[in-house]
Amino acid sequence: MASTVRVQAPIGQRALFITTLVVPLTGWTVHAVSLHRKLSAARKDPLTGLLGRDGFTAKARQITNRYGDAALVVLVDLDHFKQINDGPGGHAAGDRVLVATATRLTAWAGSRGAVGRLGGDEFAVAVRIGPARRELRLAQLTQMLAQPVQVEDGVLVDVAASVGAASPDTLGATDLGLLQRAADAAMYAGKHTGRAVLAGPQHATVPSINGRRAGRPGTDSLGQAA
Structure with a gap:
C-alpha cells in the first residue's frame, strides 16, 4: 500500500506541474495565433509587395481624412483572370499578371498613394486627385x-x-467603408466596358457585406474592409 502511495504521489506532482505549464502555454498559444492572424492581415502581400487589407485600410483612412474632397478611392478587378490561370501558362502566368498589375497601380498612385491587394485579382487604391483631374x-x-x-x-x-x-465630394462623406462600397458598385456597373466609373450617390445605397457589393464571391469570408 505504501509503495502504491509512493508511486501515485510523483504522478500527481508531475500532473500538477504539467498542468501549471499547459495553462499559460495554452493561453500564449491562443494569443500567438491571434497575433499571427493580425500580422498576416496587416503585412504586405508576399507575391506583389502591396499592402494587405488591414494595412491598406489604415493608410487609406489617413488619405481620405487628410485630403477630404480631393481624395479618391479606387477598386480594380482583373477581367477574365480565371482564363489566364487556366491557360497554357497556368498559375505562373496569372502570378505575372498580378505582379504587373501591382506595378502599374503603384506607378499610377505615386509615392504618396496607398495600393493594396484585397485578395485574388482584386486591388484597391487611395490617392489624392482633385475633381478637375479625375476623369x-x-x-x-x-x-x-x-x-x-x-x-x-x-x-x-x-x-x-x-x-x-x-x-x-460626390458622396458627401469621407468614411472609407462608404467610399469602398460605392466604388465597388460603380466598378460592377462598368464591368467589361473598358472605362472607369466614378460612383454617384446611387452607388452608395447598394447592399453590401464587408465593404463590398452583396452577392459578390467571397464577401462573407473576408474581414471588415473599414
Whole structure:
C-alpha cells in the first residue's frame, strides 16, 4: 500500500506541474495565433509587395481624412483572370499578371498613394486627385491596366480591368467603408466596358457585406474592409 502511495504521489506532482505549464502555454498559444492572424492581415502581400487589407485600410483612412474632397478611392478587378490561370501558362502566368498589375497601380498612385491587394485579382487604391483631374487620371489608369503582359519569353497575354472610383465630394462623406462600397458598385456597373466609373450617390445605397457589393464571391469570408 505504501509503495502504491509512493508511486501515485510523483504522478500527481508531475500532473500538477504539467498542468501549471499547459495553462499559460495554452493561453500564449491562443494569443500567438491571434497575433499571427493580425500580422498576416496587416503585412504586405508576399507575391506583389502591396499592402494587405488591414494595412491598406489604415493608410487609406489617413488619405481620405487628410485630403477630404480631393481624395479618391479606387477598386480594380482583373477581367477574365480565371482564363489566364487556366491557360497554357497556368498559375505562373496569372502570378505575372498580378505582379504587373501591382506595378502599374503603384506607378499610377505615386509615392504618396496607398495600393493594396484585397485578395485574388482584386486591388484597391487611395490617392489624392482633385475633381478637375479625375476623369483624365482614371482614363490613364484603364489604359495602363489594359496593356498586354509578358508571361514568358516571347509570350504576351491580353489583360483588361474593371475600375470603379468614389470621392468624398460626390458622396458627401469621407468614411472609407462608404467610399469602398460605392466604388465597388460603380466598378460592377462598368464591368467589361473598358472605362472607369466614378460612383454617384446611387452607388452608395447598394447592399453590401464587408465593404463590398452583396452577392459578390467571397464577401462573407473576408474581414471588415473599414
